[in-house]
Amino acid sequence: MKNNQQGASEEMILYARVLERGMYAGLILMFVTFFIYLFGIIDPLIPLEQIDSFWNQPVQDYLIQINKEFLGWDEPPLGWSWIKLLGFGDFLNFLPVALLSGITILCYLVIVPGMFQRKDHWMAGIAFAEALILLLAASGLLAVGH
Amino acid sequence: MAGMFGLGAGWANVPVLNLLMGAPLKISVATSKFLLSITDTSAAWIYLNKGAVIPMMVLPSLIGIMLGSFVGVRILKVAKPTFIRWMVIGILFFAGLKAISKGLESYGVTFF
Numbered sequence: 001m002k003n004n005q006q007g008a009s010e011e012m013i014l015y016a017r018v019l020e021r022g023m024y025a026g027l028i029l030m031f032v033t034f035f036i037y038l039f040g041i042i043d044p045l046i047p048l049e050q051i052d053s054f055w056n057q058p059v060q061d062y063l064i065q066i067n068k069e070f071l072g073w074d075e076p077p078l079g080w081s082w083i084k085l086l087g088f089g090d091f092l093n094f095l096p097v098a099l100l101s102g103i104t105i106l107c108y109l110v111i112v113p114g115m116f117q118r119k120d121h122w123m124a125g126i127a128f129a130e131a132l133i134l135l136l137a138a139s140g141l142l143a144v145g146h
Numbered sequence: 147m148a149g150m151f152g153l154g155a156g157w158a159n160v161p162v163l164n165l166l167m168g169a170p171l172k173i174s175v176a177t178s179k180f181l182l183s184i185t186d187t188s189a190a191w192i193y194l195n196k197g198a199v200i201p202m203m204v205l206p207s208l209i210g211i212m213l214g215s216f217v218g219v220r221i222l223k224v225a226k227p228t229f230i231r232w233m234v235i236g237i238l239f240f241a242g243l244k245a246i247s248k249g250l251e252s253y254g255v256t257f258f
Contacts, residue, residue, distance in 0.1 A: 019183070027212055034205045051202050059198040079195050093201035094194060097208070101190040104183055130184070137188040140195035 011111040018110055022103030030096035037089040044090035045070050079140040105134045160234055171227040179215070 008016075036042050046054065046066055054062050063076035071077065077085060085091035108131035115124035136142060159178035163169045169177070193199055222230065247256070 023212070027209070030205060030209060034201070034209070037201060037205075048202070051200065055200050055203060059196060062200075063197045076197065078197050082194065082197070090201050093205050094199060097190065097199060097204065098194060100208070101187050101194065104187040134184075134188055134191070137191040138195075140191075142192065 011114050014114065015107045015111050018107045019103060022099065022106065026096050026100035026103065029099060030093070033093045033096055037093055040089065042087070042089035042092060045085060045088040046090055102138065105131050105138065108134070161238065164231070164234075171230055172222055175218075175222060175230075 037044060040048070054065065057065070060076075063078070067073055067076040073081075075081075082091055082094045086095065108127045112124050112128050112131070115121075115127060159181060160171075160174050163174035163177055164171050250256070
């Protein structure tokens with residue numbers, strides 16, 4: 001393992017670099033999408049003046065109600081169905097949240113090859129398992145359907 | 147404030163690492179922030195998949211936490227550990243008091 005002057009390994013530096021770039025990208029995108037939403041540049045699904053009537057409800061009731069009032073789908077918008085709603089100003093804001101949530105997975109995946117190369121199989125396995133667990137969380141398999 | 151001191155949902159990390167385990171404060175904060183970046187990431191996906199994200203509430207919070215982190219990291223470089231320790235203790239005290247107050251509200255007791 002090569003260490004720099006601060007004692008950080010190459011993988012630590014790589015992880016931090018990917019995390020930093022992803023974080024800046026997510027933050028900038030978050031400012032942009034929130035600006036679009038706030039100033040009504042793209043119409044939201046739920047009108048701004050009605051938002052406060054939803055946010056004190058249990059999430060199930062909130063989803064059923066917005067589906068009934070604004071979407072008319074067979075099922076409330078769960079799982080990755082928010083992607084179909086990215087054309088609305090409010091759901092566009094899910095994009096930076098997903099980017100920020102996904103960057104940790106990428107951080108783990110980029111450090112795995114370097115660990116395998118220097119035959120640190122245990123650490124590579126742990127990093128890969130961590131990425132898989134986060135991918136499982138992202139897939140929605142754990143959150144939807146029960 | 148949570149973003150500044152690596153508190154967030156894992157508010158117990160910093161006091162446990164620093165006050166109980168004796169890790170230096172700045173290392174405790176950095177470790178807590180790193181841990182939270184992983185656990186909060188998986189939690190964020192669960193919230194997204196359950197449709198429990200209202201942008202008007204979530205986005206300003208996220209922006210605040212991230213900007214707080216930027217400020218906090220810079221303050222940590224120059225601040226004295228004792229100052230930060232007392233600030234963390236103060237924040238946790240008020241957070242705890244607020245949690246107790248919220249819990250007691252269901253029994254009809256209010257003191258805020």
